[in-house]
Amino acid sequence: MPEGDAVLRTARRLDAALAGAVLTRTDFRVPRHATVDLSGQPVQATLARGKHLLTRIGADWTLHTHLKMEGSWATLRPRQRWPKAPHLARVVLETQSAQAVGFQLGIVELVPRSEEAATFAYLGPDLLGPDWDEDEAVLRLRKHPDQPVFDALRDQRNLAGIGTMWAAEVCFTMGVHPETPVRAVPDLLRMVRVAQLKLDQAVTKRPAVNAVYxxxxxxxxxxxxxxxxxxxxxxxxxxxxxxxxxxxxxxx
Ligand SMILES: [Zn+2]
Structure with a gap:
């Protein structure tokens, strides 16, 4: 499952392909939004919030997508052949110079821009975001002292961006058993710094061999x-x- 580093790379790719351009065609292949047409609207930006992707369209909408287990976004030239079967597509966004196709996405929802901030307010500090705040992450972790550290690291309300793989790798680097309660982790601040560093390095470098995952x-x-x-x-x-x-x- 893609974690924060892979999601940020996807956001940057979508942003490079679409930002600033006007949509010439949209196709939301989910029942809730099947009749929505946002063609004619400019794409403002795509950004990552933890493991969530936010594509801001026009002044009024944010397209929220999540890759979950198998999802992916392909960024292609116009009329370029899709890398996956058409029935797996959940969203198609086309501009004059690019098409972006979201396959097997776990979440596809249009959020009114006015509700964007409130929708994602539950997320903890984003390990790869401009709001990253290691002290706040530690505070949130400490609120549930008996929670196993592996689960606490994956809880997006504590800090946003870590999944099963990075949680395991961080526990190994820290020398803590995944079932260790948060209160017994020797140095929580160092742990969140290790987590931040691992994800940050994974955005730009090819990840090294996993130690345990x-x-x-x-x-x-x-x-x-x-x-x-x-x-x-x-x-x-x-x-x-x-x-x-x-x-x-x-x-x-
Ligand atoms: Zn060992």
Missing amino acids: GRGHATCLRCATPIQRIEMGEQGRLRPAYFCPSCQPLKG
Whole structure:
């Protein structure tokens, strides 16, 4: 699942393709907005807010999309062949010089611009945003001291942008077991700084090999202990947490 770094790269790509141009065709292939036509309106910008994509169209609308598990946005030349099957498309935005096609998006909704700020107010500080505030992130984490740190890092109300992969990698770097309660993490400020640095570097550089995420059948790069995988999160929304039991002993 794409996390904040990949979402920011997508936002920049959409912005480069569409910003400043007038839409010549729009097609919202979701029941709620199937009859909406925003052609004739200029695209102002696309920005990332945590793992959410916000495309501001004209003065009145923000197109909110979320990649969730399998979603992607293709930015193409006019009439260029789509990289995925047409029935997977959820949104088409065309200008004279480009087309952007959103495939398999988890969320497609048009939010009135006047409600944009309120709609995303629940999100914590964005690790890659201009509002990034490490102290505020620590404060929010501390509000739920018994929450396992892996779940707390993925909770977008605490800090926005981290998913299953980066949560596991941050826990490994910090040497904390994913089930460690927040109150027992030795240095929360350092942890959010590590998280911010990892995502920030991943925006521009090709990510290095994961230390633990997705390495359930391999051994720890640091100590050669077999990497373990457990399921964490709420019932029905469980996520795999990978960790090294030797480098990340359970405390607290
Ligand atoms: Zn290890």
